[in-house]
Amino acid sequence: MKIGRRSFLSFVIxxxxxxxxxxxxxKLIDDSSIWSQNWPWTPVPSDGEYSQKNTVCTLCPGxxxxxxxxxxxxxxxxxxxxxxxVNAGGIxxxxxxxxxxxxxxxxxxxxxxxxxxxxxxxxxKISWDExxxxxxxxxxxxxxxxxSHAVGAIVNSDKGTVSNLFKRFLTAYGSPNFMTTPSIQDxxxxxxxxxxxxxxxxxxxxxxxxxxxxxxxxIIDGWGSPVRMFKANSAWKAEGKKVVQIESRxxxxxxxxxKWIPINPGTEAALALGLANVIITxxxxxxxxxxxxxxxxxxxxxxxxYSTDKVSKITGINSTAIVSLAKNFAQASKPLxxxxxxxxxxxxxxxxxxxxxxxxxxxxxxxxxxGVWAVSEPDYIKWSDPELDSVASxxxxxxxxxxxxxxxxxxxSLLNRFPExxxxxxxxPFKALFVSDANPLYSMPDSKAIxxxxxxxxxxxxxxxxxxxxxxxxxxxxxxxxxxxxxxxxPTLAGLSKPIVGLARPVVKPQFxxxxxGDVIMLMAKALGGKxxxxxxxxxxxxxxxxxxxxxxxxxxENGFEFNGDKCMLEGDFNFYPEAMKSLSDFSPVSIEGxxxxxxxxxxxxxxxxxxxxxxxxxxxxxxxxxxxxxxxxDAYVEVNPKTGKELGLTQGRHAFLYTPRGKAKxxxxxxxxxxxxxxxxxxxxxxxxxxxxxxxxxxxxxxLIGSVEDQVSGxxxxxxxxxxxxxx
Amino acid sequence: MSTQDDKAKKVSxxxxxxxxxLFFILGLAASLVSGWMLSPKLLYSQKxxxxxxxxxxxxxxxxxxxxSCHFFREDGSFSGIPKxxxxxDCHEEAQGEDPNEVKxxxxxxxxxxEVPWLVYARQPDCVFFSHAAxxxxxxxxxxxxxxxxxxxxxxxxxxxxxITGYSRDIWGKNMSGLKKHTWERxxxxxxxxxxxxxxxxxxxxxxxxxxxxxxxxxxxxxxxQARIKTVKEACFVCHK
Numbered sequence: 001m002k003i004g005r006r007s008f009l010s011f012v013i014x015x016x017x018x019x020x021x022x023x024x025x026x027k028l029i030d031d032s033s034i035w036s037q038n039w040p041w042t043p044v045p046s047d048g049e050y051s052q053k054n055t056v057c058t059l060c061p062g063x064x065x066x067x068x069x070x071x072x073x074x075x076x077x078x079x080x081x082x083x084x085x086v087n088a089g090g091i092x093x094x095x096x097x098x099x100x101x102x103x104x105x106x107x108x109x110x111x112x113x114x115x116x117x118x119x120x121x122x123x124x125k126i127s128w129d130e131x132x133x134x135x136x137x138x139x140x141x142x143x144x145x146x147x148s149h150a151v152g153a154i155v156n157s158d159k160g161t162v163s164n165l166f167k168r169f170l171t172a173y174g175s176p177n178f179m180t181t182p183s184i185q186d187x188x189x190x191x192x193x194x195x196x197x198x199x200x201x202x203x204x205x206x207x208x209x210x211x212x213x214x215x216x217x218x219i220i221d222g223w224g225s226p227v228r229m230f231k232a233n234s235a236w237k238a239e240g241k242k243v244v245q246i247e248s249r250x251x252x253x254x255x256x257x258x259k260w261i262p263i264n265p266g267t268e269a270a271l272a273l274g275l276a277n278v279i280i281t282x283x284x285x286x287x288x289x290x291x292x293x294x295x296x297x298x299x300x301x302x303x304x305x306y307s308t309d310k311v312s313k314i315t316g317i318n319s320t321a322i323v324s325l326a327k328n329f330a331q332a333s334k335p336l337x338x339x340x341x342x343x344x345x346x347x348x349x350x351x352x353x354x355x356x357x358x359x360x361x362x363x364x365x366x367x368x369x370x371g372v373w374a375v376s377e378p379d380y381i382k383w384s385d386p387e388l389d390s391v392a393s394x395x396x397x398x399x400x401x402x403x404x405x406x407x408x409x410x411x412x413s414l415l416n417r418f419p420e421x422x423x424x425x426x427x428x429p430f431k432a433l434f435v436s437d438a439n440p441l442y443s444m445p446d447s448k449a450i451x452x453x454x455x456x457x458x459x460x461x462x463x464x465x466x467x468x469x470x471x472x473x474x475x476x477x478x479x480x481x482x483x484x485x486x487x488x489x490x491p492t493l494a495g496l497s498k499p500i501v502g503l504a505r506p507v508v509k510p511q512f513x514x515x516x517x518g519d520v521i522m523l524m525a526k527a528l529g530g531k532x533x534x535x536x537x538x539x540x541x542x543x544x545x546x547x548x549x550x551x552x553x554x555x556x557x558e559n560g561f562e563f564n565g566d567k568c569m570l571e572g573d574f575n576f577y578p579e580a581m582k583s584l585s586d587f588s589p590v591s592i593e594g595x596x597x598x599x600x601x602x603x604x605x606x607x608x609x610x611x612x613x614x615x616x617x618x619x620x621x622x623x624x625x626x627x628x629x630x631x632x633x634x635d636a637y638v639e640v641n642p643k644t645g646k647e648l649g650l651t652q653g654r655h656a657f658l659y660t661p662r663g664k665a666k667x668x669x670x671x672x673x674x675x676x677x678x679x680x681x682x683x684x685x686x687x688x689x690x691x692x693x694x695x696x697x698x699x700x701x702x703x704x705l706i707g708s709v710e711d712q713v714s715g716x717x718x719x720x721x722x723x724x725x726x727x728x729x
Numbered sequence: 730m731s732t733q734d735d736k737a738k739k740v741s742x743x744x745x746x747x748x749x750x751l752f753f754i755l756g757l758a759a760s761l762v763s764g765w766m767l768s769p770k771l772l773y774s775q776k777x778x779x780x781x782x783x784x785x786x787x788x789x790x791x792x793x794x795x796x797s798c799h800f801f802r803e804d805g806s807f808s809g810i811p812k813x814x815x816x817x818d819c820h821e822e823a824q825g826e827d828p829n830e831v832k833x834x835x836x837x838x839x840x841x842x843e844v845p846w847l848v849y850a851r852q853p854d855c856v857f858f859s860h861a862a863x864x865x866x867x868x869x870x871x872x873x874x875x876x877x878x879x880x881x882x883x884x885x886x887x888x889x890x891x892i893t894g895y896s897r898d899i900w901g902k903n904m905s906g907l908k909k910h911t912w913e914r915x916x917x918x919x920x921x922x923x924x925x926x927x928x929x930x931x932x933x934x935x936x937x938x939x940x941x942x943x944x945x946x947x948x949x950x951x952x953x954q955a956r957i958k959t960v961k962e963a964c965f966v967c968h969k
Contacts, residue, residue: 007752014756022764023904027772030900031892034853040894044854047809049802072812 048072054081054560056490056502057095058483059616061157061183062086062225063492063500064095065560068484068507075099075484075508080227085500085561086492087227093622094612095227100619101482102511106466106692108479110513118455119473128515128523131478136527138459139173142431143528148174148391149398150430154415156181156437156615159491161548164381165521165536166436172386172525172535174395179402180413181438181614182347182716184340185493190410190714191353192374194580196366196572200374203497203568204338206232208370210241211332213325215268215339215356219243219253222343222609224495242332244325246271249606249639249681250674251342261325262676264316265604266589266720268339271322272355273584274311277302278326279362285330286364294577298358301577301585314587334370335363342607342684345443345614347416347716349590354581361576367569374570375499378491381548386535401427408715410580416708416717419446422453430456436463436480436517439615441470442688445717446662446707463517468617469690480517485510487542488518489549489556491564499564501549503556516541580713593707594661594723601644602679603660603724605702611685618685620694629670636686636699637670640726641677645669648726655729658682658700660722662707665700666729680726769904773888773897779844780837781829784881790819795871795879807860810846813837847887849898850875850915857969876912920967 019025038044048071057066057078065084069077078098080091111131116122126134142151151173153166158180167178188202206212206229217223220233233256236243245257246268254260263271279285280299289295312319329335339356340348357372365371388396402418404411421427433454444450454460454473462474465482480486483504490502518541525536538544546553555562592602610625612618618626629637638658640650650656650669658665658680667682675681686699711718791797798811816838823834837844852858863869872879888897900906901914908914911922 003748003752007748010749010752011756011759014753014758015760016756017753018757018760019764022761022768023906024764024768027768027900027904028892031772031890034893034895037855038853038893048812049808050804050806 045071045074045076053507055507056504056560057098058490058504059094059098060226061494062227063490063494063502064091064227065502066091066095073508075102081560086225086496088231090227090231092226093610093625097619097621098484100621102484104619104692107512108465108467108471108477112477114475121472131476132523132527134476135461135524138432139528143391147431148395149176150428151175151432152177152179152401152430153434154179154438154440159378160489161381161545162488162518165518168386168535169521169525171396172388172392172532174392176396176398176400179415179418182415184344184347186716187347187350187353187714190350191357193410194578195354195357195575196374198374198570198572199377200570201377201493202495203373203375203499204336204495205370205373205497209334209336210370211329211335212236212243213329213337214245216247216341217338218251218342218607220256220609221251221253221607223340226609248604248676248679251606261317261321265602265679267315269349269352269355269584270306270311270314270587272359273302273306274308274322275326275329276359276362277306278308278323279330284327285362288364289361289574293573293575298576305585305587330363336365336371341720349718350580350711350714351584358576361574366574367571373497375568376564376570378501378564380552387531389531401430403715411715414715417715419449419453422456423449432459433457434461435470437615439468439470441473442468442701443614443703445703445719447701447704448663465514467690472690478520479514481510481514484508486516487545489545498568500561501564502561518544583712590709590718590720592709592719592721592723596723599723599725601724601726602721603705604679604681604721605684606681607684611683613685617688617691617695623694630683631686631699634698635668636682638667639670639672639675639681641675642671642673643677645671649728657727657729659725660705662722663704665705667700680724765904772891774891776847776887776889778847778884778887780833782884784879788879801861805861810848813843849887849896851895853895855969857967873911874915
């Protein structure tokens with residue numbers, strides 16, 4: 001028998017025919033479709049018992065309540081907590097992405113000690129005992145040399161038990177240098193203290209206002225408590241209430257407002273006083289305020305110095321628009337003016353805050369429905385003052401390194417002055433610095449200066465949960481639990497009219513060998529011994545928190561939040577013309593750095609709800625949501641008006657170099673008619689060098705291009721931009 | 730005569746037709762054998778459960794039958810295979826000398842490690858199935874889908890599909906897809922046996938838990954009544 005080609009074909013055909021009578025083809029089709037619908041590399045939460053836990057988001061100062069959905073011990077989703085007074089079930093992009101901060105690769109997994117050069121990324125894992133004794137050894141040595149005052153801490157706020165434990169530690173140790181990261185809350189607090197003579201925070205009854213005049217505040221770009229502002233903005237739209245946005249750039253907030261009025265940047269205070277002039281001249285002001293202190297002087301000031309024509313020249317807004325805006329504002333039944341640019345992370349000029357506050361007072365909305373409220377600060381921390389030993393008593397008497405309380409009487413903390421004081425050698429040499437819940441190396445203006453300042457401090461300890469810029473340049477990292485792993489009281493101020501205290505609770509067990517920063521402070525105190533140890537009578541942080549919250553504890557555990565108290569509004573006599581306002585008798589906008597000759601343009605930052613720009617960087621989900629006209633690949637876009645672009649010969653998408661007196665960056669050009677000619681804008685929140693590959697090395701950090709400009713009265717950073725030059729690559 | 734006949738004769742004369750038919754039959758036979766007998770062996774890998782579990786022994790010891798260990802949680806979701814925490818209630822220490830129990834206590838209980846049970850009935854993740862609707866509301870027996878597993882003294886070999894990673898139990902032991910009992914197969918058609926034929930109506934409000942499990946009966950719904958009979962648009966009730 002001859003076996004040839006035909007036999008072979010016949011075999012194959014027979015095989016094919018036969019297989020049609022087996023289940024194999026149908027089975028394989030079925031299996032491959034199941035496989036392709038369930039790619040094994042697609043992460044799927046495992047099966048298990050579902051549960052939900054309520055806690056508070058601390059990724060921004062907004063204080064939203066969140067509900068974390070879990071499958072067994074794994075957190076799988078974060079949602080806004082239903083019925084929460086701040087966010088009522090809503091959540092923002094950053095809050096939603098929080099699980100990536102819990103489980104992501106940027107966590108610091110155990111205490112680390114630097115072994116290479118600073119910032120080289122060479123670390124040695126050490127035990128907590130070793131870490132605490134390392135800190136104690138250094139601190140004891142500094143103290144024995146009588147230099148306890150040369151130790152400081154940078155934290156995110158001066159409210160809450162963790163911040164106050166830090167403060168207490170420094171006091172008992174003997175240092176006045178407790179510093180906080182600045183924000184518009186500082187400016188508002190100072191404004192209220194100067195004009196109403198009460199110690200209070202600004203609260204805005206946005207839900208009840210019916211005409212919102214925003215001086216550049218990013219209502220839907222992350223200002224105040226972001227989710228609350230989003231909800232308020234939607235409600236204004238639904239109820240036909242008016243929003244007028246005064247801003248040099250067509251931001252998202254401006255685009256969604258009823259009227260956008262572009263203004264020469266830095267002249268907002270002049271506009272506010274110009275509006276005040278129109279209101280007073282036309283007798284549209286609230287009659288009840290005419291007896292207020294300083295009203296006559298204020299009236300004289302605005303009538304003499306802020307005539308509509310003059311203000312029109314200063315601000316670039318035409319006179320008719322100013323008059324009609326003033327009239328519409330004053331004639332609304334519940335007008336509200338707010339300020340603090342973008343997300344409010346830069347404190348801004350105190351003149352502007354006072355002018356806007358006076359405008360509110362003029363229409364009689366201070367402590368009224370729909371207006372600005374002076375709300376009391378949380379007062380539940382009632383610890384007795386620590387007993388100080390002789391070293392501590394001497395140490396705390398020393399002047400603060402940042403000049404707060406001395407050079408600048410009204411200020412309590414001026415972190416913006418810290419780098420310059422250190423670098424210029426004006427202050428005393430700093431010996432050690434603690435950084436917790438803050439990332440100054442990224443988020444402070446003039447990154448170069450702050451890096452240089454850090455370099456000169458021999459001992460830097462970071463308490464960061466993440467390997468951020470500051471942690472990677474520290475000598476020791478004592479990683480805190482992330483917010484989903486720890487207890488903490490979260491007093492929320494962020495412009496709430498009824499401030500609350502929230503309770504952050506552990507939703508999952510600590511994933512790594514981390515420790516609550518509150519416990520670490522107590523351990524450090526115990527290791528130092530003596531009166532420092534005595535200042536912390538609690539067994540651990542949880543015991544301290546429970547004792548501090550007292551009767552609030554049960555309510556907090558049950559509801560997750562508690563109002564500060566029924567009566568939160570503080571009454572004080574309104575002073576229209578405090579001493580500090582005299583500088584406005586001759587208006588000059590906050591001067592910005594750089595000469596117009598070598599830097600013909602002005603660079604301004606802008607904020608986006610999709611870009612976190614504080615201690616927390618954008619997690620991967622959030623960075624994915626950034627538009628292609630803001631960040632593409634590794635390039636950040638600078639917004640340039642087409643007119644300016646044409647003059648400079650720059651076309652859309654083209655690379656360019658952006659120079660400022662403080663730095664240089666390679667950017668791409670986005671021609672955008674929403675930005676004024678002569679001004680260019682860069683987003684905040686990009687250009688990280690630390691964190692993971694999703695965030696690091698993307699775009700440029702605005703803070704590397706800008707310096708700090710001290711406000712004459714507050715000492716806070718008043719810079720709103722910097723002069724710049726843009727050239728083709 | 731025509732030339733075709735000549736050719737046929739020629740081929741036949743050369744003895745080629747025989748081998749062609751023979752090889753056709755050989756090919757046919759080979760594919761039938763491989764399709765029916767060899768391929769299941771290639772397609773499925775054989776795995777042993779980490780612990781040989783005796784259901785009979787356990788069912789005798791508990792009071793509430795299957796639900797003693799495979800219970801419904803408070804929110805109405807079904808717990809499935811017990812977690813270590815439940816087993817520990819009785820097995821904190823070995824109760825007897827059975828090597829399987831000793832192994833379980835030493836390797837898992839002592840280390841607080843979950844047993845990586847291989848789940849015969851696990852469906853692909855995109856399939857939504859509510860035990861509550863079937864067991865509580867429709868009062869179906871566990872054995873209707875899972876067979877008389879409560880009567881087993883040893884854990885069966887787990888045959889894992891090398892392509893999909895799911896158990897052979899889903900397709901069924903029989904490669905042809907035929908079955909004698911309801912529990913021998915767990916594909917969509919097997920669900921459809923009830924869901925395309927049974928005209929049972931149920932009152933939505935009497936459901937044990939507020940679970941949206943009912944295929945929407947678009948045309949015939951009256952008030953809170955819903956039928957279990959699946960209509961064309963109801964794909965997404967189960968396929969999430």
